[in-house]
Amino acid sequence: AQKITQTQPGMFVQEKEAVTLDCTYDTSDQSYGLFWYKQPSSGEMIFLIYQGSYDEQNATEGRYSLNFQKARKSANLVISASQLGDSAMYFCAMREDTQDSNYQLIWGAGTKLIIKP
Amino acid sequence: EAQVTQNPRYLITVTGKKLTVTCSQNMNHEYMSWYRQDPGLGLRQIYYSMNVEVTDKGDVPEGYKVSRKEKRNFPLILESPSPNQTSLYFCASSLSRDRDWVAEAFFGQGTRLTVV
Numbered sequence: 001a002q003k004i005t006q007t008q009p010g011m012f013v014q015e016k017e018a019v020t021l022d023c024t025y026d027t028s029d030q031s032y033g034l035f036w037y038k039q040p041s042s043g044e045m046i047f048l049i050y051q052g053s054y055d056e057q058n059a060t061e062g063r064y065s066l067n068f069q070k071a072r073k074s075a076n077l078v079i080s081a082s083q084l085g086d087s088a089m090y091f092c093a094m095r096e097d098t099q100d101s102n103y104q105l106i107w108g109a110g111t112k113l114i115i116k117p
Numbered sequence: 118e119a120q121v122t123q124n125p126r127y128l129i130t131v132t133g134k135k136l137t138v139t140c141s142q143n144m145n146h147e148y149m150s151w152y153r154q155d156p157g158l159g160l161r162q163i164y165y166s167m168n169v170e171v172t173d174k175g176d177v178p179e180g181y182k183v184s185r186k187e188k189r190n191f192p193l194i195l196e197s198p199s200p201n202q203t204s205l206y207f208c209a210s211s212l213s214r215d216r217d218w219v220a221e222a223f224f225g226q227g228t229r230l231t232v233v
Contacts, residue, residue, distance in 0.1 A: 037224075045207055045224040091160070104150065104162040104175055105209075 003027065004094055004108035012114050013082050020067070021077040021111050023092030029053075031097040034075040035105065036066065039089040048090075051075055087115045119144045123208050123225035130198055130232055138193045138228050140208030146223070148211045149191040150175065151183065153204040154227075160207065166191055198232040205229050 005024045013019045025034065036048040051059045051066045059066040067076040079086055092108040121142045130136055142149065150165035152175075162175030166185040180202055182194040191210075195202060208225040 043205060043227045043229065045209075045227065047223070093160075103148065104165060105152075105160070107159040107161075109157075109159055 003106045006108035008111045010112040019079045023075045029096045033095045035093045036077045037091045121223045121225040140191045142210040146210040152207045
């Protein structure tokens with residue numbers, strides 16, 4: 001079974017609108033972390049935001065916020081007031097905090113976001 | 118500036134010719150790892166290292182070697198590259214779990230490797 005599911009392969013959004021990128025995850029661990037990364041066409045991987053499984057408040061970083069719904073196992077990324085520079089691939093990832101997991105990040109397939117002027 | 122530096126950024130090589138992709142971080146992080154990114158397969162972990170002289174296999178270690186002789190460096194070695202190792206490679210680093218790490222928040226710029 002997929003551990004990280006991003007159901008939107010691609011999205012078009014008008015500039016200045018808010019956008020929500022979906023991410024659902026599957027784990028039986030109590031302790032885990034959820035991450036969002038941005039990958040522009042140049043290829044680098046840019047960390048955006050992190051949410052720990054025990055964090056009670058949704059994480060926020062500037063225009064990025066993470067809508068964490070633990071019972072539903074979802075961790076959607078919300079970008080407010082989108083900009084042309086937000087056009088990129090966005091990846092959701094999870095780290096299970098157990099030694100068996102190698103502490104590695106498990107990645108979703110990504111969502112290609114295109115911001116229209 | 119805190120960063121993870123990979124070299125080279127781009128490399129085209131021939132089958133069987135040994136190569137090394139270097140990775141260096143200046144943040145005194147304990148945990149370092151290598152991923153490869155392939156279309157449709159996402160990012161997959163190749164090897165990781167919890168600290169100096171401590172390395173272990175990830176999900177796709179075949180055909181790769183690593184070493185961790187110093188904390189800052191974690192080179193990826195392809196002893197005999199093959200065309201199926203053509204990929205985009207990322208090195209990443211983070212603080213150890215014992216020090217309340219947050220994320221593998223620091224990635225290198227990526228190395229685009231083509232093996233012909």
